[in-house]
Amino acid sequence: MTSDVTATTSSTPDSRVRDEIPALRIRGLVKHFGAKPAVDTLDLVVPSGSFYGLVGPNGAGKTTTLSMATGLLRPDSGQISIHGVDVWSNLLDAKRLVGNLSDGVRLFDRLTGLQLVTYAGLLSGLTREVVVERAHDLLDLLDLDAASGTLVIDYSAGMTKKIALACALVHAPRLLVLDEPFESVDPVSAANIRDILEGFVTSGGTVIVSSHAMDLVQRMCDHVAIIAQGRVLAAGTTAEVRGDSTLEDRFVELVGGRRTGEGPAWLRLS
Template identity: 75%
Template sequence: MTDIPRDAPQPSALPEAVAPPASRDSLPAMQLAGLAKHFGQKVAVAGLDLTVPTGSFYGLVGPNGAGKTTTLSMATGLLRPDAGTVGIHGVDVWTHPVEAKKLIGNLADGVRLFDRLTGEQLVTYTGMMFGLTRDEVGARTADLLQIMDLTEAAGTPVVDYSAGMTKKVALACALVHAPRLLVLDEPFESVDPVSAANIEDILRGYTASGGTVIVSSHSMDLVQRMCDHVAIIAQGRLLASGTVDEVRGGQTLQDRFVELVGGRHHAEGPQWLRQS
């Protein structure tokens, strides 16, 4: 394994080795058409159509149970849809899964890591699965562990990481093969504010260089601050999509979300809960 220097300076931006390739095309980063999934009688996703422009920072928001994770799982090849198609830069995920997955860096919710490996071993193993040479993966792993402030924990088994550290090493695994598209399900959950700010900087640099980020989050403030496009889904259906300004229509994104999704209770709560 790579001997990672303990006193190496912390990079302030995504290393060149992890930046997306320079060549670009005019195809969307992700194209969903008629995507559908049922679990028994429950409709999880109901014929969803969505286009994610290349180079965008795209937010996917919705209430609990809206179908966000199911949609992203189908879009990244983790869950086969009942109907519909998924294209990643023009490559059909379910017709050419290996080619499509090479284009995707995926931070999925609830997917187990090989947590008996150390952080360094896990990122290295992930890079080698994507065909990187040992020299390439060694340099990239060192860069990513520095960026994620995990250098001191490089030799610690991931099973002993905190929730925030586990999230960061999973993000490093998603980045190591320099994907063209990052799909991140709640990437800031359990991450401390300093690390979250560093990750934001990395993602902004990634999109500025031509990469595309799709982030699923419950934080409307985060999505409104970071994203240039957003889609709101509920009950497996698309309610609105477009640029953040188009979707919020002069309101805050939070107010527009509640207006579209519904379900807000304006009552002051039960009498017994009041303190006077």
Template identity: 75%
Template sequence: MTDAAPDSVVPDPAVPETLAPSPGSAPPIAVPALEIRGLRKAFGAKVAVDGLDLTVPTGSFYGLVGPNGAGKTTTLSMATGLLRPDAGTIHILGTDVWRDTVKAKSLVGVLSDGIALFDRLTGEQLITYHGLLHGMDRETVAQRTGELLDLLDLRSAGGTLVVDYSAGMTKKIALGAALVHAPRLLVLDEPFESVDPVSAANIRDLLAGYVHGGGTVIVSSHSMDLVQRMCDHVAIIGSGRQLAAGTTDEVRAGSTLEDRFVELVGGRHHSEGPSWLRTS
């Protein structure tokens, strides 16, 4: 992916102009979309994130992968102002997240895995509410909400309470809420979990168009194949530390991302299992 300035990129037709990041508000391209230095977080005696450094280039489609308990969700929660770190610094597009939290949060859209939504609102109301919270006028919010419902194949469910949505529909409406204010950075924790293949393909197209229009996406996922196909940069973390980071090809080092992941993380057991699991 090239590092052309956002205002020189022709917006992708998959993303309506009103939803693409505003070129006029783009910072200099040299400023990383996300810069983390010395990040640390412990829960009692358990160290979840241990001196993590991470740089996400502006305009990249960045994959964050690691085994269960590696510290991915904790890292993203701190990076987006949801959880205060014990130590370290975090900057979103040059803004210190914990010194100017309001400004930092205005630059980012977040889809957090497992975070409760206001599910007694309808899908349309939920996206509208998020837009109004970001200070947008009602006319703009209404226009963007309609476009997002169409893009996410939720128009017919727009008047249904979110509590009655399936797991996949809930993921999609949460993504709509994260996009409505046209953030410069999208942070998505397991965005494709429980989403059907057709909807997943539509979401991938939407995110690719968003990046092509000047935005930056960070995706945390357990699907190595998905990350390898979608992302131009990737970081592998384990035990709260960075094990490898760079372009996807650099990190793969001539192998598949899954094989490289297993090599760095370890823990694979070559076993056929106990004899009582074999039926013949």
């Protein structure tokens, strides 16, 4: 167990990505909702070409951090840059580099799947010919081609995640930021999505996922950060962070909050 990984460092042991400008660099990020700090001087460096997992308990500030990193929520203070582009002074340039799947945000769900992806592409400034071609490719890739003419409101939760992912991918971003991409996605679709993301990383892209599924993050991500109460508790390569134990054990150890006992007597049937 290494304790020196609790503070994020800009260098990484991964030789593939050393010395490059990081895909995402966050310094001293602060966001208050009322008096309560949601994000409390958070620092994070996501190396270019990494598959980065963000884990933390409910209310840890994951979604808030990712919203600020992608230009959807204005930070109180702190710097965020994507591939060297300062997000909040060059919003448009930064947004071109990022594909975003937000959790807890609605979609224009009265469009069909094909229309929604087309809409996302056209809004990004692509021409209709390019968008239509890419939309069909993406729907095919995500096994949604059979449902391309169905309204998104009639999609299952898993299909909705997939169409949102297609919207995030249509403008060919360099950095993908995915908030809870595997929530309520069936195992087969999850495996397919994972293949797509791994392919994206292999080809030089960077992926950030936030998730509650420790097993998944441990298997899938080469880097991980544990966030609680708006701060980074540990960050680094997955091997560094989990050390000898599993990521889940390490997470519980750092975050705390396990309770012991059997619950009230009336709940025990025998």
